[in-house]
Amino acid sequence: MPSISIKGNAMPQSPIRKLVPYAEAAKKNGTRVFHLNIGQPDIKTPKIALDAVKNNAIEVLSYARSEGSESYRTKLSNYYDKNGIKVDAKDIIATTGGSEALLFAIGSITDPGDEIIIPEPFYANYNGFSTASGVHVVPVISKIEDNFALPAIEEFEKLITPKTKAILICNPGNPTGYLYSEDELNKLKQIVQKHDLFLIADEVYREFTYDGEKHNSVMSLEGLEQHAIMIDSVSKRYSMCGARIGCIVSKNEAFIHTALKFAQARLSPPTYALLASEAALDTPQSYFDEVIEEYEDRRNTLIAELQKIDGVRVAKPKGAFYCIAELPVTNSEDFAQWILEEFHDNNETVMVAPAGGFYSSEGEGKNQVRIAYVLNKKDLIRCVEIIKIALAKYNS
Structure with a gap:
């Protein structure tokens, strides 16, 4: 049987995309999935x-x-x-x-x-x-x-x-x-x-x-x-x-x-x-002014809500539209899969990116997730509420 290259076998999976099958399965079962896992803005293209x-x-x-x-x-x-x-x-x-x-x-x-x-x-x-x-x-x-x-x-x-x-x-x-x-x-x-x-x-x-x-x-x-x-x-x-x-x-x-x-x-x-x-390139500055104001608002909302959860630590970003949150779990990849596969709250759940895949040092980031605040504020508040309920259940 022909063999795959060493380089091919060494190629890492995307921590952002590899949980997609679990999210798709949840959707087929009637669960709404809020996507906090990927930096796809919901802002309209000019x-x-x-x-x-x-x-x-x-x-x-x-x-x-x-x-x-x-x-x-x-x-x-x-x-x-x-x-x-x-x-x-x-x-x-x-x-x-x-x-x-x-x-x-x-x-x-x-x-x-x-x-x-x-x-x-x-x-x-x-x-x-x-x-x-x-x-x-x-x-x-x-x-x-x-x-x-x-x-x-x-x-x-x-x-x-x-x-x-x-x-x-x-x-x-x-x-x-x-x-x-x-x-x-x-x-x-x-x-x-x-x-x-x-x-x-x-x-x-x-x-x-x-x-x-x-x-x-x-x-x-x-x-x-x-x-x-x-x-x-x-x-x-x-x-x-x-x-x-x-x-x-x-x-x-x-x-x-x-x-x-x-x-x-x-x-x-x-x-x-x-x-x-x-x-x-002819997009007016007003477009960026509105977008930046919106993202800053979302960042403030997300950070404030996450800080209300016992055991969660979050770094406050100064740019882009991501943050890293440390969760009270030992394995964030297991939690990210579980919250899609086995959990929902009123038929809603969230998809986050386990942060271990953003490190190359073995064992780093195992209890962290990356959250992209590319959803509106109302949805972000609901997402953090779901994460809080899920953490309580997961840790029990």
Whole structure:
């Protein structure tokens, strides 16, 4: 019988999606499932983006350029300029989602057996992207009691070896919602300069910052031009997850030249989606003002309700739309499956993402879950009520 590759067997399952069969079974049994497990916003996609696809004169749906159309990349560079990021169209490669951007970035700077240091917990697919490239993730643990702040630079120093090629961060963070300060980014700048590493920053949640806090981009750090790689996407910014348009941004010409070869090998990003993404750049600021106000409201509601449950500890996010909650259970994966498979309250239950899958250190996050506050406030309050009732029953 033909065998599956070592790499294929090592590829991790998604902690966000692997409980889907249990959720689908619950729905078939008549239970309403509130989805707190996935970062799919319920915010409407800007009409201007949808109209660009509906109302166009395309007669032949042809390939786009491998790096994305020049008009899109130029318009995107203007958007970045308004956000204090000075880049040209030539510094940008459009990709099929932020996921492909990460795959191209890792593929361009690492060889099999190389290492990337990542503060954990981190977006679970970083494990998958690294495994696909034969690269080892070296975790440096951030703690819920510190609100998942950047670990001490000394902790990074201990982990750097001749195989280390990059440090990868998500800012604001998925799954923690942590927003890195300018001081923290400057500390990372110093260490990548000292050891001649790349600093990859996944900045797809840039717009979503709260409490008057400001997002700081790695692309704005002076002296980091040859080290910084930014990953971006339209998915969350415009609630366009299905468009699958992301990008890589870097001023390092050798890196961009290499990443473009990966882009050429997969031919091109989807033409209609590029059209929608280019139109979305004309979305007025009022759209973001309303969305951010809504998410901040939801965050405040969710955190306040969770803090009412005995034994629950939660980190307060400053950005994105996720939080990590520590539950009074020993195995959050077992609880997340049980609450779908064996529990409901008035024919309603919730789906959360066990946080163990957001760590690569064995045993970390076993009593934590990631919650995406992508539902309205009324539903969030009901979700926390269900979790409270479920925890009491589960622990009895």
